[in-house]
Amino acid sequence: MARTLDPAAHALRREAFVDAAQRLIQSKGYDQMSLQDVLDELDASKGAIYHYFDSRVATLDAVVERMVDAATEALLPMVADPDLPALQRLEGFFSGIAHWKTDRKELMVAVAQVWLSDENVVVREKLRQSTTTRLTPLLATIVRQGKDEGVFSPSSAEQAAEVLVALILGLNEAATRLFLARRARTVSFEHVQGAIAAYSEAFERILGLPAGSWPTLDAATLHYWFA
Numbered sequence: 001m002a003r004t005l006d007p008a009a010h011a012l013r014r015e016a017f018v019d020a021a022q023r024l025i026q027s028k029g030y031d032q033m034s035l036q037d038v039l040d041e042l043d044a045s046k047g048a049i050y051h052y053f054d055s056r057v058a059t060l061d062a063v064v065e066r067m068v069d070a071a072t073e074a075l076l077p078m079v080a081d082p083d084l085p086a087l088q089r090l091e092g093f094f095s096g097i098a099h100w101k102t103d104r105k106e107l108m109v110a111v112a113q114v115w116l117s118d119e120n121v122v123v124r125e126k127l128r129q130s131t132t133t134r135l136t137p138l139l140a141t142i143v144r145q146g147k148d149e150g151v152f153s154p155s156s157a158e159q160a161a162e163v164l165v166a167l168i169l170g171l172n173e174a175a176t177r178l179f180l181a182r183r184a185r186t187v188s189f190e191h192v193q194g195a196i197a198a199y200s201e202a203f204e205r206i207l208g209l210p211a212g213s214w215p216t217l218d219a220a221t222l223h224y225w226f227a
Contacts (some may be wrong), residue, residue, distance in 0.1 A: 014052045018066060021059040026107045030060060030114040049170065062121045065130065071100045072134045079138045086146030087213075093142065098221050112176050128169055135165045143207065153208030160206055167206075173200045175225075177218060182226050192226045 003183060015100045020041040035049055035056055053059050078084070078092040101108050139159035145154030155161035174195060181187040202213040 017049055017052050017059070018062045020106065023058070026110045029110060047213045051077060057119060058125060060114070060120065062093070063127060063132055064123065064127055067107075068127065068131055068134065070136075071097060074100055076137065079141065085151050086142050089142045089145070093138070102221065102224065114180055115176055116173075116180075132162070132165050134162045135168065139164050146207065151209070154206060163206055164203065167199060167202055171196075174199070179225060189227050193222065196222065208215060
C-alpha cells in the first residue's frame, strides 16, 4: 500500500529544515554550509532533507522567501489602516521595510554576502517575481488613495505601482552592492548617499511629488548600514 502523506506534518518538517538552514546561514555563512550540516543540526537521517529540498540553493531560496513573507506580513496593518493619509502610509511602507531589515541585520548581512553570486541567479529571479506579486497590490492601494487625495498624479495607480516595485527591487540590489563595496572600502559614503538620492528622485517623479518629499532612508539608518 502506498504511504499516505500527512500535509501538516510535511509542512512542519519542512519548516524545521528552513529554520536550521537559516540558523546556519547566519552563524557560519552560506558558503560554509552544506546540506549535511542542516541534517546534523536536526539530528536527521542522511538524505532526509531531499524530501523537501534538492540542493543547497533551494534552502537559500526557502529562507529568503520566508523573509519576504514575514516582511510583507509586517507591513499589512499599516497599509490597511484607512485612517492614515496616503503619504503617511507610503512613509510607513518604506520605514517598515527598513526597520524590519535593521532588526535582522546579522541575517541580512549573511544573505547579502552570497546574494549576488552567479549560483543564486535563479533564486534572485524567483524573489523578484514573488516580491512583485506581493508588493504591487499594496502600493497600488496607496497610490490610488494618493490620487484621490490629490497628492499623487500618475495616470494609472496600478501601472505606477508596478514601476515603483521595479525601482524598489533595483534599489535593493544596488544597496546590496553598495553595502558590500563599503565593507571592502571601494566606495565612499557620499557615493552611497548620491545613489540612494537618485532613486528617491525617480520615485518622486513617478508620483508627481515635489522634489525632496520622498520618504527616503533617514541619516541614522544610512549611517547604520553604510558609514
